[in-house]
Amino acid sequence: MDAITVIERCRQEEISLGELALRLEGEQNGASPDEVLDRVEQMLVVMERAAHEALAKPVRSVSGLTGGDAYRYDQYRKEGRSILGEAASMAMAFALSSSETNAAMGRIVACPTAGSCGILPAALFSMAHTHTFSRRQLQDAFLAAGVVGMIIDEHASLAGAQGGCQAECGSAAAMAAAAVVQLMGGSPAQCFHAGAIAIKNMLGLVCDPVAGLVEIPCIKRNAGGVLQALGAADLALSGVESYIPFDDTVEAMNRVGNAMPAALRETALGGLATTASGKEMRERIYGA
Numbered sequence: 237m238d239a240i241t242v243i244e245r246c247r248q249e250e251i252s253l254g255e256l257a258l259r260l261e262g263e264q265n266g267a268s269p270d271e272v273l274d275r276v277e278q279m280l281v282v283m284e285r286a287a288h289e290a291l292a293k294p295v296r297s298v299s300g301l302t303g304g305d306a307y308r309y310d311q312y313r314k315e316g317r318s319i320l321g322e323a324a325s326m327a328m329a330f331a332l333s334s335s336e337t338n339a340a341m342g343r344i345v346a347c348p349t350a351g352s353c354g355i356l357p358a359a360l361f362s363m364a365h366t367h368t369f370s371r372r373q374l375q376d377a378f379l380a381a382g383v384v385g386m387i388i389d390e391h392a393s394l395a396g397a398q399g400g401c402q403a404e405c406g407s408a409a410a411m412a413a414a415a416v417v418q419l420m421g422g423s424p425a426q427c428f429h430a431g432a433i434a435i436k437n438m439l440g441l442v443c444d445p446v447a448g449l450v451e452i453p454c455i456k457r458n459a460g461g462v463l464q465a466l467g468a469a470d471l472a473l474s475g476v477e478s479y480i481p482f483d484d485t486v487e488a489m490n491r492v493g494n495a496m497p498a499a500l501r502e503t504a505l506g507g508l509a510t511t512a513s514g515k516e517m518r519e520r521i522y523g524a
């Protein structure tokens with residue numbers, strides 16, 4: 237399945253991307269709408285908890301390498317000192333919280349992966365923080381994100397080891413951008429314009445985790461990723477279109493990922509992982 241087919245089916249059946257996901261689940265897996273929505277709600281509950289967990293008190297990672305930034309940033313934000321608006325600053329705080337919770341071995345939803353687990357929840361719950369949405373609308377937005385992720389998975393990759401961080405945080409940003417567009421009443425075509433813009437802005441992002449741990453730069457990439465998602469959604473909602481269609485951006489992401497050297501695909505043998513400071517942190521954890 238590709239975005240063009242999805243948009244056309246949504247147009248013909250006069251349904252949203254979220255509604256299409258429900259129908260696809262029924263057609264492909266035999267799941268009833270109630271069963272799908274129950275599963276989605278269970279995931280939303282876990283996502284929401286992780287998005288708040290590291291804001292209530294500082295959370296440190298198991299390695300001791302990172303932690304406390306979600307709490308620190310949220311305090312600063314609450315004091316009214318953020319240079320960003322309420323939605324964007326809340327989104328960054330939520331993204332940091334989910335990612336720090338992941339690094340502390342807390343419970344998260346790997347959507348699409350553990351490393352990029354902060355982006356979609358941050359987008360959804362920052363919108364819920366600044367607007368009024370029903371739970372059903374949030375579930376639909378989650379499902380819209382799922383359609384976008386499914387297409388990327390089919391035509392490229394969602395794994396950093398295969399496609400670099402563009403495949404993880406880039407895909408998560410595209411999914412989140414589409415979810416926000418759906419939440420704000422945009423069309424399926426606008427959802428994919430938002431997704432395409434998000435992918436284009438993160439194309440070529442390498443996977444270079446310090447000491448091989450999903451902490452540095454992953455946690456802050458989630459904060460950056462949700463800003464990309466919100467920006468892309470805002471552009472699409474204003475009527476801005478991606479000159480390169482979604483399906484082509486995914487194809488480009490796949491080619492870029494295949495062209496990436498192994499050192500930049502989760503092996504921790506390049507990029508930030510092999511800077512002097514990155515190597516020093518690795519030695520601190522594992523010894524020389």
Ligand code: SF4
Nearest residue numbers: 351396401404443454
């Ligand atoms: S840097 Fe690699 S491990 Fe970290 S979030 Fe990106 S893809 Fe995942």
